[in-house]
Amino acid sequence: MRAAIGGDEAAYRRLLTDLSRALRATVRRGFAGVSARPNEVEDVVQEVMLAIHLKRHTWDQTKPIGPWIMAIARNKMIDDLRRKGRRTEVPIDGMLEILEAGGHEDAIHAHDVNRVLSGLNGRNREIVQAITLDGHSALDVANRLGMTEVAVRVALHRSLKALAETYQETKT
Amino acid sequence: MKTDDLIKMLAADNASVAPPISRTMVLALAAGMALAAAHFFTVLAVRPDFSYAITHEARFIFKFVFTLGLALPAGLLVLRLARPDGTAGVWKWLLILPLALLAIAVGLEMQVVPADHWRAAAMGSMPVACMKYIPLLSLTPLLAMLIALRAGAPSNPTAAGAAAGLVSAGIAAALYATFCADDSPMFVAIWYVIGISIVVAIGALAGNRLLRW
Numbered sequence A: 001m002r003a004a005i006g007g008d009e010a011a012y013r014r015l016l017t018d019l020s021r022a023l024r025a026t027v028r029r030g031f032a033g034v035s036a037r038p039n040e041v042e043d044v045v046q047e048v049m050l051a052i053h054l055k056r057h058t059w060d061q062t063k064p065i066g067p068w069i070m071a072i073a074r075n076k077m078i079d080d081l082r083r084k085g086r087r088t089e090v091p092i093d094g095m096l097e098i099l100e101a102g103g104h105e106d107a108i109h110a111h112d113v114n115r116v117l118s119g120l121n122g123r124n125r126e127i128v129q130a131i132t133l134d135g136h137s138a139l140d141v142a143n144r145l146g147m148t149e150v151a152v153r154v155a156l157h158r159s160l161k162a163l164a165e166t167y168q169e170t171k172t
Numbered sequence B: 001m002k003t004d005d006l007i008k009m010l011a012a013d014n015a016s017v018a019p020p021i022s023r024t025m026v027l028a029l030a031a032g033m034a035l036a037a038a039h040f041f042t043v044l045a046v047r048p049d050f051s052y053a054i055t056h057e058a059r060f061i062f063k064f065v066f067t068l069g070l071a072l073p074a075g076l077l078v079l080r081l082a083r084p085d086g087t088a089g090v091w092k093w094l095l096i097l098p099l100a101l102l103a104i105a106v107g108l109e110m111q112v113v114p115a116d117h118w119r120a121a122a123m124g125s126m127p128v129a130c131m132k133y134i135p136l137l138s139l140t141p142l143l144a145m146l147i148a149l150r151a152g153a154p155s156n157p158t159a160a161g162a163a164a165g166l167v168s169a170g171i172a173a174a175l176y177a178t179f180c181a182d183d184s185p186m187f188v189a190i191w192y193v194i195g196i197s198i199v200v201a202i203g204a205l206a207g208n209r210l211l212r213w
Helices: A009-030 A038-054 A065-089 A092-100 A110-119 A122-133 A138-145 A149-169 B003-012 B021-043 B050-056 B058-081 B089-112 B115-123 B127-151 B157-179 B185-210
Strands: none
Touching: A009 A038, A009 A065, A009 B003, A038 A065, A038 A149, A038 B003, A122 A138, A122 A149, A122 B003, A138 A149, A149 B003, B021 B058, B021 B127, B021 B157, B050 B058, B058 B089, B058 B157, B058 B185, B089 B115, B089 B185, B115 B185, B127 B157, B127 B185, B157 B185
């Protein structure tokens, strides 16, 4: 992580790949009692990774990174359980009012994430696709789309923040 | 979305790292203090006998021991609570110290001042102004800290907000104390404490609503 914050993109990619494996095991263990489906586990893993990415400046580099990662994972797992809990604890006889009141779905699903991604305006979607599908760097994408590298980076960062906010909105 | 795709996106966004949260917090605190001081000098002024009182009047000096004694540990706390792995830990017990000193000062005051003057000492000359100005002067530092905390990732948003409120209130109360003519610890224990508590409550509520991430 230290190398990544210092600007080493390859180191960051390796870290994230290792991290996704470790987190998958952690989340699975954390959800052992709640019988989560594999795609639910994966949703939480992604939410944790996004939070780690957007909040990596809150890691104190003089301290070991493990507890910091675990603290973020714990927070996000609790959030997720809370969302699910609210969904399952609603008594059936109150359900009708909630439905009539247009009660919205609390839990976030993979399709919410996909909706955010497809809801991005054309340019941003092109950028995200070029980076994810074709594995281009920000510089390559910039050259291809005739944009500056900075503009590509800004657009990508905005898209990631929008993604994090989707999780946030379904929380309260 | 596949996790591998997310990893590609995150790696490509590697250069976007924000400045360390501790730096952001310290800058916010400094800006908030400067704004609160500017606010103080536009609406109030340091009392005329300040330079005498600060060297000769124990009661006046104690007002700063108490208010800064709260602001300092609260500042350390808010720095810790801005991080997901930061806990109040033993640091929160440092807050007991200014409160214990205040209790001792009140006890001493009750020894020195005859009982039929207690009421006058506790009410002072401007109790309502104290309750009003401490929250008002806290607004800018509290706002600055809350904005900075939004860049953080507090595991306990309510506690982080309350700590931000306490730092702000401590600074505001110390500023107000340079104006305020009421020096009795009995006055401080009632009206300063009420003013500070209002700000802590506002901070906790705001933290709970604004600092989730």
